[in-house]
Amino acid sequence: MDQHHFFDAPERDPIDRVDGRAKVTGGATYSAEYKIQNTAYGFLVGSTVAKGRIKAIDTKSAERAPGVLAVITHLNAPKIPGYQTGKDPSKPQTGGQPLRVFYNDEIFYYDQPIALVIADTYERVLHAAKLVKAQFEKAAHQTDMEANLAKAKIPTGPRFEDYKRGELDAYKNAPVKLEQQYNHPVEVHNPMELGSIIARWEGADKVTVYTKTQGVGSTQNSIRDAFGLKAENVTVHAEHIGGAFGMALRTWPYEIAAIMGAQKIGRPLKLMLHREQMFTNVGYRPETVQKIGLGATADGKLTAITHEATANTSPYEEFTEATVNISRFLYACSNVTTRYRLVPLNVCTPIWMRGPGEATGCFALESAMDELAFALNLDPIEFRIRNHADTDPERNLPWSSKFLKECYELGSDRIGWKDRKLQPRARQEGDWLVGYGMGTGSFGAFRGSATVKAILQRDNKLVLQCSVNDMGPGTATMMTTIASEQMGMPPKQIAVQMGSTGLPPGPTQGGSMVTSTVGAAVHDVCAALKEQLAALASKEGSPFHTANVHEVKVDDLVFSETGLSLKRDGSVKISYADLLQRNSLPALELTKESRGQNQPYSSYSYSVHFVKLRVHPPTGRIKIDHIVSCADAGTIVSPKTAESQMIGGAVGGVGMALMEAVVMDHRFGRPINNNLADYHVPVNADIPKVDVLFVNKKDPYTNPMGSKGLGEIAIIGVAPAVANAVFNATGKRIRSLPITPDKVMEA
Amino acid sequence: MPHKKPAPNPNEEGGPAQGRRDFLKQSSLLAAIAAMPPLLVKAADAQLDEKAAAYFEKLPLSVEVNGVTHRLSIEPRTTLLDLLREQLALTGTKKGCDHGQCGACTVHVDGQRVLSCLSLAVMQEGKKVTTIEGLANGENLHPMQEAFIKHDGFQCGYCTPGQIMSGIACIREGHAGSDDEIREYMSGNICRCGAYPNIVKAIADVKKGGQRI
Ligand code: FES
Numbered sequence: 001m002d003q004h005h006f007f008d009a010p011e012r013d014p015i016d017r018v019d020g021r022a023k024v025t026g027g028a029t030y031s032a033e034y035k036i037q038n039t040a041y042g043f044l045v046g047s048t049v050a051k052g053r054i055k056a057i058d059t060k061s062a063e064r065a066p067g068v069l070a071v072i073t074h075l076n077a078p079k080i081p082g083y084q085t086g087k088d089p090s091k092p093q094t095g096g097q098p099l100r101v102f103y104n105d106e107i108f109y110y111d112q113p114i115a116l117v118i119a120d121t122y123e124r125v126l127h128a129a130k131l132v133k134a135q136f137e138k139a140a141h142q143t144d145m146e147a148n149l150a151k152a153k154i155p156t157g158p159r160f161e162d163y164k165r166g167e168l169d170a171y172k173n174a175p176v177k178l179e180q181q182y183n184h185p186v187e188v189h190n191p192m193e194l195g196s197i198i199a200r201w202e203g204a205d206k207v208t209v210y211t212k213t214q215g216v217g218s219t220q221n222s223i224r225d226a227f228g229l230k231a232e233n234v235t236v237h238a239e240h241i242g243g244a245f246g247m248a249l250r251t252w253p254y255e256i257a258a259i260m261g262a263q264k265i266g267r268p269l270k271l272m273l274h275r276e277q278m279f280t281n282v283g284y285r286p287e288t289v290q291k292i293g294l295g296a297t298a299d300g301k302l303t304a305i306t307h308e309a310t311a312n313t314s315p316y317e318e319f320t321e322a323t324v325n326i327s328r329f330l331y332a333c334s335n336v337t338t339r340y341r342l343v344p345l346n347v348c349t350p351i352w353m354r355g356p357g358e359a360t361g362c363f364a365l366e367s368a369m370d371e372l373a374f375a376l377n378l379d380p381i382e383f384r385i386r387n388h389a390d391t392d393p394e395r396n397l398p399w400s401s402k403f404l405k406e407c408y409e410l411g412s413d414r415i416g417w418k419d420r421k422l423q424p425r426a427r428q429e430g431d432w433l434v435g436y437g438m439g440t441g442s443f444g445a446f447r448g449s450a451t452v453k454a455i456l457q458r459d460n461k462l463v464l465q466c467s468v469n470d471m472g473p474g475t476a477t478m479m480t481t482i483a484s485e486q487m488g489m490p491p492k493q494i495a496v497q498m499g500s501t502g503l504p505p506g507p508t509q510g511g512s513m514v515t516s517t518v519g520a521a522v523h524d525v526c527a528a529l530k531e532q533l534a535a536l537a538s539k540e541g542s543p544f545h546t547a548n549v550h551e552v553k554v555d556d557l558v559f560s561e562t563g564l565s566l567k568r569d570g571s572v573k574i575s576y577a578d579l580l581q582r583n584s585l586p587a588l589e590l591t592k593e594s595r596g597q598n599q600p601y602s603s604y605s606y607s608v609h610f611v612k613l614r615v616h617p618p619t620g621r622i623k624i625d626h627i628v629s630c631a632d633a634g635t636i637v638s639p640k641t642a643e644s645q646m647i648g649g650a651v652g653g654v655g656m657a658l659m660e661a662v663v664m665d666h667r668f669g670r671p672i673n674n675n676l677a678d679y680h681v682p683v684n685a686d687i688p689k690v691d692v693l694f695v696n697k698k699d700p701y702t703n704p705m706g707s708k709g710l711g712e713i714a715i716i717g718v719a720p721a722v723a724n725a726v727f728n729a730t731g732k733r734i735r736s737l738p739i740t741p742d743k744v745m746e747a
Numbered sequence: 748m749p750h751k752k753p754a755p756n757p758n759e760e761g762g763p764a765q766g767r768r769d770f771l772k773q774s775s776l777l778a779a780i781a782a783m784p785p786l787l788v789k790a791a792d793a794q795l796d797e798k799a800a801a802y803f804e805k806l807p808l809s810v811e812v813n814g815v816t817h818r819l820s821i822e823p824r825t826t827l828l829d830l831l832r833e834q835l836a837l838t839g840t841k842k843g844c845d846h847g848q849c850g851a852c853t854v855h856v857d858g859q860r861v862l863s864c865l866s867l868a869v870m871q872e873g874k875k876v877t878t879i880e881g882l883a884n885g886e887n888l889h890p891m892q893e894a895f896i897k898h899d900g901f902q903c904g905y906c907t908p909g910q911i912m913s914g915i916a917c918i919r920e921g922h923a924g925s926d927d928e929i930r931e932y933m934s935g936n937i938c939r940c941g942a943y944p945n946i947v948k949a950i951a952d953v954k955k956g957g958q959r960i
């Protein structure tokens with residue numbers, strides 16, 4: 001088998017999720033579930049005002065309540081070294097000062113932690129937390145984005161300056177033009193697992209935490225900085241993550257508070273947020289107000305794009321994302337202007353949510369493209385193909401690979417696009433209007449650096465170690481698949497150890513780059529392992545070492561589940577056990593660091609999402625009948641988990657399109673739907689058949705597997721596909737998400 | 748576990764699992780129990796010495812969990828979910844909301860699906876509780892567990908125990924007749940990873956297999 005082309009093998013048996021058994025038996029351990037002796041329970045009390053100062057805080061009755069071990073407030077909080085030196089207790093997103101929990105009496109947002117109550121049981125801590133009474137000196141808060149748009153300003157740093165290619169705002173003078181505003185509310189990640197942590201001090205300067213994080217390494221650094229510890233004295237475990245979607249990309253104040261609390265009581269402390277606190281204290285997808293200006297010639301050639309976005313941030317940090325950037329490269333267009341602004345509001349800092357800014361930016365751009373195609377009397381796919389970017393118009397580079405046209409073709413076939421009429425309201429079935437819509441998505445195909453250790457044991461087991469963890473996409477399954485192909489070993493002989501700082505460093509789960517980054521490192525370490533095995537097999541005394549042949553190369557050998565043999569004569573072979581024993585090795589261990597190189601190419605993944613839906617005009621109800629999601633994500637390494645990841649993105653996109661929105665009561669600056677009954681997410685009955693189609697063509701440059709990322713493009717483009725289908729069904733263009741029945745009825 | 752009696756129509760009960768109405772019923776019952784030790788009431792009413800009250804706080808409970816009988820002394824305010832997770836170290840049952848809104852905490856009580864976050868532990872006296880840890884028969888997985896692996900009915904796995912417990916009940920209740928019916932009767936279990944289509948496939952597959960579950 002030629003190792004460089006093994007992924008081009010036409011049909012591979014997709015392997016089951018390797019941690020599937022643990023997950024279906026309750027054996028997978030999430031952060032609040034580690035069994036640690038003598039653990040106490042913590043609960044955070046939040047501010048009831050959205051801005052101001054704590055005038056007084058009475059903790060006496062809480063302290064006297066049964067089982068209470070401590071109550072920490074800004075009045076008695078231990079000094080956190082990181083706060084004093086100005087070092088960041090948890091890394092800032094772009095600029096500003098991260099929230100220093102219990103630092104002083106200042107309140108920036110509703111439900112900001114003002115006290116940590118600690119007791120010996122969960123029931124007792126909940127009760128005691130209710131006894132903490134605070135008085136506030138209220139100040140005028142701002143939580144209404146629309147009312148504060150005048151305060152919008154450019155974020156600090158060169159990356160966010162206005163972008164101009166060609167002529168400024170050229171759409172204004174185009175023969176055919178469109179100018180529209182698109183709105184998107186705050187969405188909350190709401191992974192099913194609540195934010196949770198167990199912190200245990202092992203001594204005065206040594207701490208272990210089990211916490212919900214997408215990157216054990218970055219959490220280790222944050223804790224190191226906050227508490228002034230040595231990195232090696234901070235151990236972070238996070239093997240299984242019950243979903244995160246970006247929410248666990250930074251270390252939040254609740255984690256710092258729990259570590260502080262554990263130190264204070266000298267006992268392990270467990271803190272699990274309540275669902276309400278997931279809405280107020282651990283980030284969210286920021287609200288955006290976007291403007292799109294498009295210009296085209298009468299025959300459907302795009303001449304200009306202007307994309308402006310204003311998003312909210314917190315009063316103390318500048319959170320930024322690439323909301324407008326997709327407009328710079330998605331279509332061939334010589335005049336592009338983008339502007340990005342922030343408005344600080346009295347809420348906690350946002351954090352990237354799946355697809356992040358690209359997903360919201362794409363809702364605006366791809367809705368506008370649909371509107372302009374309609375104005376030009378063109379099929380929206382045809383319009384996009386006419387403006388296909390054959391090279392990267394932003395960076396003037398060739399693409400490393402791009403199979404976007406194939407996605408259009410595959411998906412339109414599957415959804416039955418030929419049945420779609422250009423004119424809306426053209427298909428009726430009973431009381432329902434039927435519509436089709438599509439949206440394109442794209443996200444950079446990045447690769448970072450990762451170190452993987454491989455241990456080949458005498459019992460034919462291959463152990464792979466990396467600190468990377470898995471919030472759901474199937475990292476261990478992907479790693480197992482690559483090693484299995486490389487080593488000719490069945491997956492059951494391969495064990496992955498991950499999610500802990502004690503292991504060789506891997507990347508944070510985010511930005512759709514884990515397969516590219518860690519997968520490449522697995523590939524490389526397996527290649528090196530085979531080199532080593534070949535070298536051992538070449539030694540004198542080995543059956544491969546004969547009078548004529550003194551050296552065998554990897555290419556001369558076949559690697560299998562039990563050992564190696566000669567390609568041209570299968571009878572010359574040795575088992576791994578024998579080979580290791582002969583060399584007095586208990587196991588063969590190899591560690592390899594692997595990183596992406598700068599290439600003279602632009603690398604992006606692409607997706608095209610198709611939606612067929614029905615709208616019931618009398619009630620405004622929308623029922624999605626069918627979703628087809630196609631992806632050009634290079635080689636698909638782990639087909640089964642990749643398909644699930646795409647389905648998950650489509651479901652997330654349906655939430656974004658049809659239901660998800662935090663509703664604020666601006667009088668009090670607090671959310672009124674901070675629970676899963678009132679904040680709607682898609683449930684089973686909302687989701688129809690979802691077909692996932694992969695182009696599955698290798699990218700020659702991204703990494704040895706030829707894969708590109710999948711996590712973000714799974715959602716980017718779904719929301720506009722839904723909005724465009726609603727237009728096709730009803731003739732109503734809804735530019736403000738989510739598309740709830742009231743909007744359908746009144747539009 | 749054999750199907751004991753047909754479950755009530757979830758629509759009548761306000762949700763596929765034990766809903767808020769049941770919780771209210773339980774709460775009033777609990778109030779009746781709590782009213783029994785007068786000392787406790789007095790202490791609570793007067794907000795007197797809570798530490799003294801704490802001494803009388805616990806009630807005896809005998810409950811069978813996954814075939815093992817536990818004789819416990821627990822606080823009446825402890826939920827079945829917290830009893831399982833925090834006191835019996837059965838963390839396979841998940842907490843996603845604590846308000847009966849997500850289904851992550853679904854277990855079987857006497858063979859029926861129940862939201863353990865809305866069930867007070869003391870109400871389970873003499874009942875048989877089955878959690879995700881009690882489904883497999885030694886090394887042999889329950890057919891629903893097998894089906895979830897086969898169809899990849901999950902990603903992060905956090906909602907999965909609840910989905911599996913609910914999926915089994917969905918078939919037992921006779922609500923797995925079609926994909927649409929499964930979708931409807933599984934809508935009390937949120938999966939934020941969005942594994943719904945594969946969850947439906949897994950349940951339909953087990954239903955088709957016709958095994959006794
Ligand atoms: S934890 Fe019980 S329904 Fe959510």
Ligand code: FES
Nearest residue numbers: 902904938939940
């Ligand atoms: S598998 Fe993650 S929430 Fe369902």
